[in-house]
Amino acid sequence: MSDLEIKIEQTGGTVKLGDLPIIDADPLQMRQLFQNLIGNALKFQRKGGSPVVDIRACMLDDQENGSDGNAHRPVCxxxxxxxxxxxxxKYADRIFGVFQRLHGRDEYEGTGIGLSICKKIAERHDGKIEAKSAPGREPRLS
Structure with a gap:
């Protein structure tokens, strides 16, 4: 949050942070993941509105690891x-590719690698990332 303090102030944004569990993860990579996702939410704001980002977590039972008879492990x-x-x-898979942009460079700044980095970080932690949205409806990443 401190890394994005100026951007949050400039956009009039609000970041709502729910209870997050302590997980076994690389802190620098998690910092990068959070920074990229929060930064995108601040960047791709609606005209005339202030961005609001809601971050929350829940623990789930990993069904995939339990299918071979081993105990299920919790995932965050x-x-x-x-x-x-x-x-x-229809562009949900495309947004996680390197240099894939849904908007022109003249509309929004950026390199087009932020979400691909997020995908790599999620995969390095045996996780996955997906995006759900529609034009005019709030995006949701998990």
Whole structure:
């Protein structure tokens, strides 16, 4: 949050942070993941509105690891939800590719690698990342 303090102030944004559990993860990579996702939520805001980012987590039972007869292991699902511009879900897979942009460089700044980095971080932690949205409806990443 401190890394994005100026951007939050400039956009008039609000970041709501729910209770987050302590997990076994690389702190620097988690910092990068949170920074990229919060930064995107602040960047892709609706005109005339202030961005609101809601971050929450819950522990789930990992069904995939339990299918071979081993005990299920808990996994942490972290959800980022915002009131941004949204996107057409037919591009949901594309947004996690390197240099894949849904908007032109003249509309929004950025390199087009932020979400691909987030995907790599999630995968390095035996996780996955997905996005759900629609144009004009708030995006949701988990």
């Amino acid at each position: 699902q972290i959800t980022f939800e915002d009131n941004g511009i949204g996107f057409d879900e």
